[in-house]
Amino acid sequence: MINSIWKMAGVALALSVAAPATAQQYPVDTVTLITHSSPGGGSDVFLRELSGYLAPILGVNVVVENVRGGSGAAAMADIAQAPADGSRFYATTPTFIYTSLLSSPEYVYSDLEPLVNFFIDPEVIYTVADSPYQTLGDVIDAAREGRGVWGAANPASLERQALEQLKAAAGVEAGIVSHEGGGDLMINVLNGTLQIGVGEVQELQGQLEAGEIRLLATFSGQRLDLFPDLPTVQEEGYDVVVRKFRGLAGPQGLSDDVIAAWESAVQQVLALPEYRAVYEPNNLRAEYMSHADYGVFIADFANETETFLRETGVIE
Known part of the structure; x- marks a missing residue:
């Protein structure tokens, strides 16, 4: 059991908004989105910007919480042991794959259930x-x-x-x-x-x-829209392209109703003009993946990463 978890409850964007009349009632009143990053880090900023737009669509309070320690190990332990009732999710990035492969945490990426993906982040x-x-x-x-x-x-x-x-x-x-x-x-x-x-x-x-x-x-495969003069690493002569995903994972055993609610909400929030006006200037590229697709994507990413680490001698 990982006991060295300390949490900073980031409640600045916790909103309570009535669910739209056409929305199915979400099973809990408050959803907590946790990140392993420090305040101001990429995942922290992502979740805090997302929360205000997501809350009225899901019809719940949305709270952001920092669970730091072990480059994601503490956060994975938190979610792996949480109830699978739709109340608690982890902001997934490639870090939770690397932490699982490069160290020996009690809980690893495969102990969590990939939910959906939001963005690819250059x-x-x-x-x-x-x-x-x-x-x-x-x-x-x-x-x-x-x-x-x-x-x-x-x-x-x-x-x-x-x-x-x-x-x-x-x-x-x-x-x-x-x-x-x-x-x-x-x-x-x-x-x-x-x-x-x-x-x-x-x-x-x-x-x-x-x-x-x-x-x-x-490191993107193509130049960024907002920085058209910025070359890619490939254009500079080095064949390296990386793809950083931003999604959510929950405890294993999420219900079909919870999954369906998130799949609907994510597509709605990504299409909101007011949210697009926030994420597009940050060069976040919306790339929605359903629960089924995201699970396959995470498994493939983990396999490719493990192969690279073994071939380069980082792990045996």
């Missing part, structure tokens, strides 16, 4: 605004000279593995410093301790608008 490489590195090529050149110090948020994260893949593709050695959250990573990029960091546009928005950081490349 990962970008960034540096401090006054950095001498103008391109990704400059960063790679520095690494070839033994001056590579890069940063990722969590030890078991897609961002960390993206940088490991970039090292392998470029044939360089660079120190990769992991952090417990995107906020700590940002501090070390801004103060020059790290040459680059990796994160989602959504969580970098404030620093981008303030002109504190510059983007160097995106």
Whole structure:
């Protein structure tokens, strides 16, 4: 049993709204969405922005809660032991797959039931605004000279593995410093301790608008609509593409009624013009997956990830 769980109840966006007359009554009055990330991290921002639009569609209170520890291990333990009554869900990203494969938590991704997917979230490489590195090529050149110090948020994260893949593709050695959250990573990029960091546009928005950081490349398969001049890592000559999903998982044994309610609600919320006006400027790409499709997607992603980690000698 993981006992070192501490929680920060983020109730700022907990809303109580009557369900639409045509909606079927949801089985509980309050839904808690938990994240392993720290306040201000990618998943935390995602859930807090989502909550206000989701609450009236589901007809429930929506509360956001931070359950930190073990790069998602504490959050997985929380959800795996929660009642399967539709009251508690975990914001899933590739981190919960990596944590399951790279460490030995008591509960792993397969102990949870994938519910639905909302978004695919582009990962970008960034540096401090006054950095001498103008391109990704400059960063790679520095690494070839033994001056590579890069940063990722969590030890078991897609961002960390993206940088490991970039090292392998470029044939360089660079120190990769992991952090417990995107906020700590940002501090070390801004103060020059790290040459680059990796994160989602959504969580970098404030620093981008303030002109504190510059983007160097995106790990997406194609250029981003809001940053058409930003090259992909592939265009820079390194065959690395990563796909960060953002969805939800619950305890095993969710009822058909709960699943159907979420499948309907997610499609409705993603189509709301007012919510689109929030997520599209953050370069979040809506990619709804049903309960059945998301389960297959998670299984495939986990198998592909495990294969990569074994082939690269990270795990045996």
